Amino acid sequence: MPLVQSAGGVCWKKRKIIENTPLRISLILAGVIYIALALSSVDVNWVRVQEGMGRGLAFLGSFLQPDFFSRSAEIFEGILESITMTVVATAVGIILSIPVGVGAAGNIAPFPVYFICRSIITVSRTFPEVIIAIFFVAMFGFGALAGMLTLTFATIGFLAKLLADDIEDIDPVQTEAIRSTGAGFFQILTWSVQPQVMPRLIGLSVYRLDINFRESAVIGIVGAGGIGATLNTSIDRYEYDTTAAILIIIIVIVMCAEYASGIIRKRLQ
Template sequence: MTTTLTETPAGAVTQQRVRPPITRLGVGLGILAVGALVLIVVSWRATGFGVGVLFSGLGEMWTFLRSTLPPHFSSADYSLGHMLGDVASTVSMAVLGTALAMVLSIPLGFLAARNTTPHPVVRAVARTIVTACRAVPDIIFALIFRDALGIGVLPGILALGLHSIGMLGRLYGDGIEQAPPGPRQAVMASGAGRLQTICASTVPFASPQILSNALYRLDINLRSSVVLGFVGAGGIGFTLQAAMNTLQFQLAIGIVLVMTVLILIMELLSALLRSALIGNDTVRTGRRWISFRKQSRSRGNTMPFDPGRVRPHWTGARVGKASIPYLVLVVLGLAWWDAQVPVSELLSSPGAIAHAVTQYFPPDFTTAGSLLRQGMWQSFVTAVMGTFVGGLIALVISFFAARNIANSWVYRVVRVLLVIGRSIPELIVAIMFVVAVGPGVLAGVFALIVGTIAFLAKLMSDNLEEANPGPRGAIRSTGAGAGQEVVAAVVPPALPGIVGNLLYMLDVNFRASALLGIVGAGGIGFLLAQTVQTFDYRTTGAIVTTTFVIVLLIEQLSNWARRALN
């Protein structure tokens, strides 16, 4: 709402408030907000969410935690060397699966983005492929490839690769759509073709997000590869399952601690690479804003301009950025060597993979119709509550985890805590809450809240870190305080990404709630586990198909909300 000054015929000046016009888009956003509020209230009542029951079960949770201490890193028939070998296989599986997803997701992201797709039909097909990959749980992919290729690391690589397309393709497409139109129009005005325009204007803008999201997906895949080991996909997951089945909780917590260290290392590498690619970020320390990159100690220590030199000087920043591709190739080569991927077996098995897929179709919606509907509803309301409560907490924490907003020490501490939260497998968290509050959807809600805080706070803080420092400097020059600067220059450009990530987290939690039911945390997971164990693959296909439809609806809602906010 704005205020204008108008002059009456008598010469007096009056003030009139000018209200923005009521548009179809504004009405749609209002309906969306009201619908979201109603859905949250319904989910709150359906899940019986409350923190009182959690406090009453802290004693049982503490008893369970005491049974896991002190952690063991070996046993009578399992040495530390065996554990490190299994961890290496798990890391190789995650690295190769993420690389496969990244290679396939980049072209899908450009085809799925509204501003780079060659045709709306191509965009719809690309979005459908991405949504389908995200809707099928990675454990289902692992079962399909295990039946076709046998037990080993290869089914895990393919499962992680295909399932990760659902996340990376979505985030890449959304990030490309956020590219400012100005550079694109300038390049087109110079006579460049479509491909040249994309390479010159869109790729430089999207490159930091592409690498950042790939690194983020890598630490997700590190956790997921542990779960895939439960179904014979290799790695440390098989040992973790055996330890839990034989009540060796001390060995299980030792495995979790090792994975925590790995994910912490991955977070540090991610921060360094983001710093190298995003550029000259700023960090608030005390009352001063300083450059995140170390500047030269001597103001006069600048390199003179050499008109005869075409290439820029080799500075430390340039060397670091240029070495990134070679570092990635070395890591991929080591992972390939460790995994020992049987390429010949993979090339000769399309028929076996196709046969394994056909077992799930046509889906059977009648055999377990009532259980299917009840389980899907429980999974949905569990995901809504977990996303809502976890998202609110994550939004607050994201300001303390953003490098360009928080104090440097606060930033480091919060990031480490988020890494620890992300490193604990979802099934372990769900078991802890089942012990505390009993089996049911409430345990699933608490488990999803923990996972949402750890993952969404990182994504939101990354959105905040990508704010352009130019508007911040302009607002700061007017005498605005730090809080005003963040609210006016950091939050608005990050808002579409935050909303998109929140809706993306909803369908992530919906799929995660299906797996949590395996350990008694409610939802469709119990029926899913039963159908897999009894080889009722057509009912499993019905679960996957229903999940796909719900995820597709959330995808369309997310796309509309992002366009409305941009």
């Protein structure tokens, strides 16, 4: 009912998303009731919370006195291993994700190739890093190799998908123009597609480097090497001051990576 005749003249009202009033109100009510029921079903053990509060506070308190030194050798080794894992996995991941991403772009790849590449991406994106890490640890044993493979695999899914979506969004006229000069497929790829997607690909790669570093801390907990392993050991030993030191180092490194990637992405375009 966009127009309504009233005493003062013609009136205009915005269309509602759901026009049927009873239906609209009952849907809102149903939503509210569901949230209320869901909240009441969460069972909170208040005694346990009280007990845990102290432990939580001790954990947070240790951040005031982080201990960088008593385990400095292990921390240094862990950080170094994490950085190595991250850099190698990101580099290999980028190299592998480019062909997969190009193949998964519906506007330039023939259907069978498109289907295969999209499947690879879906598989890689379906499993969280931790699950993949557990799988690779089972296959290759504890250590950095499992971690590197995990991060490489995750990087392929992430970068290839975003690259493929980006290629599907390119300006088709620029590609048409290069094709009309008699250029071959790979010339079209490097002369029209690449210039259009390159800045974003570099930006995403730097972003993925930063994600991979953070992930290396998580997958280390399930045995895939790096700083995560050191972190896990310190928690198991209740050495929260060392834990705090490790977390602070991770935060600082991630912040530096974030800052650097910001600068790099601004430089592009």
